[in-house]
Amino acid sequence: MTESAVASSGTETAAALRERAETALRSLVDREDARLREDQWTAIEALVAGRRRALVVERTGWGKSAVYFVATMLLRGGAAGRPPAGPTVIISPLLALMRDQINAAARAGIRAVTINSSNVTEWDGVHAAIAAGEVDVLLCSPERLNNPAFRDEVLPSLAASAGLVVVDEAHCISDWGHDFRPDYRRIRTLLGDLPAGIPVLATTATANARVSTDVAEQLGVGRHDEDVLVLRGSLDRPSLHLGVLGLPDQPSRIAWLGQQLARYAGSGIIYTLTVSAAQQVTEQLRAAGHDVRAYTGQTDTAEREQLEADLKDNRVKALVATSALGMGFDKPDLAFVIHLGAPSSPIAYYQQVGRAGRGVDRADVVLLPGREDQDIWDYFGSLAFPPEHAVREALAALAAGGTMSTARLETQVDLRRNRLETMLKVLDVDGAVRRVRGGWEATGREWVYDGERYARVAAAREAEQQAMLAYERLDGAGCRMAYLRAQLDDPELEPGWRCGRCDLCGGLSLDASVDVGAVQQARAAMDRPGIEVTPRRQWPTGMEALGLDLRGKIADAERAEDGRALARLDGLGWSVPLRELFEPAHGTGAPTPDDPGAEPAPDAAPAPTAGPVEAAHGRDGLLPAALQRPVQQVLEEWAPSLRRGDGSAGVDGVVVLASAARPELVTHLARGVAHILRAPVVGEVAPDPDRPAGRHDVNSAQRLAGIQRRLRLRLSEAALAGLPGRTVVLVDDYTDSGWTLAVAARLLRQAGAAAVHPFVLAQR
Template sequence: MSNADLSAVSGSDDPAALRAAADAVLARLVPTGGDPARLREDQWRAIEALVAHRRRALVVQRTGWGKSAVYFVATALLRQRGGGPTVIVSPLLALMRNQVDAAARAGIHARTINSANPEEWRTIQEEIEAGTVDVLLVSPERLNNPDFRDQVLPRLAAATGLLVVDEAHCISDWGHDFRPDYRRLRTMLAELPRDVPVLATTATANARVTADVAEQLGTGAGTDALVLRGPLDRESLALGVIRLPDAASRLAWLADHLDELPGSGIVYTLTVAAAEEVGAHLRQRGHAVATYTGRTEDADRRQAEEDLLGNRVKALVATSALGMGFDKPDLGFVVHLGCPSSPIAYYQQVGRAGRGVRHAEVLLLPGPEDEAIWKYFASVAFPPEPLVRRTIDVLAQADRPLSLPALEPLVELRRTRLETMLKVLDVDGAVRRVKGGWTATGRPWVYDTERYAWVARQREAEQRAMREYTGLTGCRMEFLRRQLDDEEAAPCGRCDNCAGARFGTEVSEASLAAARGELGRPGVEVEPRRMWPTGLAAVGLALKGRLPEAEQAFTGRALGRLSDIGWGNRLRPMLAEQAPDGPVPDEVVDAVVTVLADWAKGPGGWASGAADASERPVGVVTVASRRRPLLTGSLGARIAQVGRMPLLGSVSCLPDGPGGFSRTNSAQRVRALDAALAVPEELALALREAGGPVLLVDDYADTGWTLAVAARLLRRAGARGVYPLVLAVQT
């Protein structure tokens, strides 16, 4: 069908003519080389509702079903009728890039406004005003940027021809991946003219989330949203679980069997540290893999995406940063090295595979460390009411808007948790983001205790479901579909429980030895704090800017990271909140000695002749511990004994209340440490007599501020340098 013919029929109200026009656009979007692609029945129902009836619709369909085809076809038809540009709210840059490429195939000109292209924003806005942009993709965070919200969004809402909310489960805090910025869509929905159609799409919504999103979608519409929900089976996916005795066996299994998996794929880990650890090991074992995490630079992410799309790598070793929207139809496998905490999140991630091939392998290799990682991420839930009220009161009493760095020292919350809480309060109307920061609105606000408690219980139920999944004897796909309230769930006939395991648990001796060597290698650098946190004046400390070099610690060492799968697995039980105190185990001492030997000889070590750290330590100092005095004390004593150095004493620690030091944010922690830590006079005398640098020994470094404050005190008391040494760091 020519463009002229398409223009003629797309403006018709005749359903048959409109269907023919829609199929013509689909043929351009999805070239087949044979018979042209035709719309599924529910794809057509959604397009007809949007184009002919200007309705609001929610489409809940499995990954690979063709949800993007609905909004691109509807966009083409609405634009032919003279409609304004389609605005797509999309959560990830990788997803945006895929959508821009897909739109181009259908002759649709798409542009994006996101954090990676601020230099293009003005040009894009001019193109929108000139009518040359068919689709504008924006991130949900952009909706509450003050300039965008107050200047661009009103004009955009007035001109929009179709609003699309992609990954719409993020709207609902009943779901596994709630994002407060998505709730800002309520405002946009309420301000849209009633004849502007709206489409929300997701592959991962159970019945509760579906109802919540549909309710929000109806805001300002005057009618209920059309909900099109289909079966969630993925006929190409063969699910399996492989249980192995330890982390080394899991890493060895992956190194042995990665090349046996079909095509190219994704290896998911639960933490950044594990992704980097696994990626490095697989490369050492000769596999072509790239690492993709939240810490990966944008340019490196783009390259990794392109390498996977072009099959130049066997796999991306990724965190959930690659969780939504990455579009590679021939992705042949997804392996999870570690179990996600939610069956819905798991279904979403495995849905990346098998979209355009008949068979894809989906394997889960769970580990005992998984639940500790779940617990850590669960600690960032919505804060208790007193902390929320305190934040609102601080903003209400301020004579100007407060930025996050200015507000953080005044409340007991870390910045990421504080920012998330403020976004929720913004949506609820209690605070507002403006130029210069945040301000209280003065509007009444109610802490929804029942809702927050229910969400917490839902997270616990999801974790129980994943424990059940790993030990399941029935059909795995049926189990996942039931978790998403799929009424048509039935045994799949493909998973390891239905059809038998396709992979065994065997690993080669060479791979197991290499994995044990990699995971057993102790030692990671501990970068010292060099800048004081902002806002210390607000908590009564006259400290700001850069720590004087003469008061800084040198770069230190830790035995391992709590978030990795090597030493982290061994250290977590020892350093857990309820773990009993006791002397340091011999195997840990032996590993620490190895770290010290490598440290002394390596770059920056005291045997290397480095300008800022060239002297050998002359003594050992511990940080007095109220929680683990036996562990920390015995560690310091054993190091002194092995290194033939004197144990000079301990930095004393005064009581700081029943909860210990604040771990909520840097400013509050520095305030507490400044008041609690001290160098006793006998230790100061020993430092001056020793006349050199010291090893500063503690059990654990989370924020790094205990080491920084203690090192400052020691250097001011006479130590010529401080080498921090801890058993573990958080990341």
């Protein structure tokens, strides 16, 4: 951005500074009539002229980002009689939030960059630009604060020269915040080490009085000579029309939602509590003719960006999303937010519904609670900090074994990967372990298990869950917006106030009637084996830096077609025997940590032992008897939609994705698929034995690079000669990231295949 000249020999008057702030705001929002709110100006003046620390708690859409961007423009240009300041560092929790912030900054001429897990290949260039003074704003995730290279080589000099430090979604700093993340606790140390005179701003829309007090205390660490400025405003959202509708089961909720979507003029977000639910609901709504897409923490970064753009431009009716689409996502005309299942606290709920109605007069917000919600909350609660003996076991393993990767340490302790990683982050903040290149190491420092603190956080979460249930049970004497404002300790809430807009105040009418046929159809879909496997559509960013010419959209001529899987590993019904097959060491009932499909799973229906594939048991071996009939059913229902190159129904051949872990299972499954589809097995796609297997605990670009360099097409000369124009089914045991299927399909398409349809037993 251009630095304006302000004389450093004198003191700029408050009036002159405010005029420049108003000018900066108009540039930021591209509106000549834009004016700062009084609280916005108070915060900006405190940061720029007073170099103070401030906490701003204001509703979504109030303009918190305008405070730190305007302050940045003033500080970088020289303000209040001081020379130009260094870059602003914004600690931001979500990639979607960072993308919106970077776009907003660019419109105002602010040079903003980001360092996060999705752009590893760009880090060196970003570091160089920071060192050269070419960056006005650096956005980084709290997790980056503990990346060894960033923490040791970049952060110290950056913190010392920063012009402003911003902690976005600052409620996460607090143990009492609804979205506690261990790495946010590291910010306290960062703030305590900042040189004097560097202003700090913390912002959030979802902090009650207890959280606000806690955050303000942490902002003030190391600054006993000055108070933290705390600004809290009204949390009413006049455009939101809140309502709760109790329906008997998930099929009824899906059917109601399918009816309701057609009645909305605009687009919106449908929130679910788990990744599995988001994917299943998406499939059912798409089957009913609605243009919706799934958006979860497992969605690749490039795909997320495309989905966000599709929603903003109303190219889809809705995104069916987990909380991965939340803080910071900005679509002013979002017409509705519907929850299939309740978040575990009113504070979390308020934050998510805050996506709606930011630039329109009305947005409907509907909660469809489920009886399984409590089970899901309990599951997430089970991922809390492990008991002391498990922690001591991990510390002992690190002390004895030296530096260990998470994957290696996982073999030494009785903890699943997700819970282990969270524990290590907490121990790192506490100083007991340290993250280094290659993994983790014990520091040797004495560590005390803070059982009192963990119990306090657990009790707070239990109280929040009860408050959420109370919100669902409000009767006509209450008001939903008033209840949420009270939960957030809104300082401007007056006794007896009612919004006049919710279902209890007469401003929203919800019809509970649902078409019986639609309910039956939804229930049958949940019980039927088979789910759609959607192919990758976009290469991840940064592949060029890894030596691969893969960028942008995957060409239609090189992409897989839609495929099928029997079920998800963390879903309902047929997921139970699949988990027994793929994860026998962990039992049958536990959802995978990254995607807790915590709804009660019905027992799989017994399958006959006769059929084209034979029964067997164990991690590798022939396909178990319980899975024979559902596999056959999925293939027979899918077959009519498969077309040969000449347009006739059918498949020309089956290709095996060779497996190192379960070679007998995959080979036997492929033969069974070939038998059912009446097509020969014509070859395989297999890993190059001279290349080592790639790691799974890496980002999407690095994982793709490993797969791309390792997979090879192995077809006979006759099969290769006959491949052009043919349709093949590609068979594997399960799909996780989707890159193995994408690369294998690309090899087949490049060799001439007209269409490649994946078939797998399970999707993670």
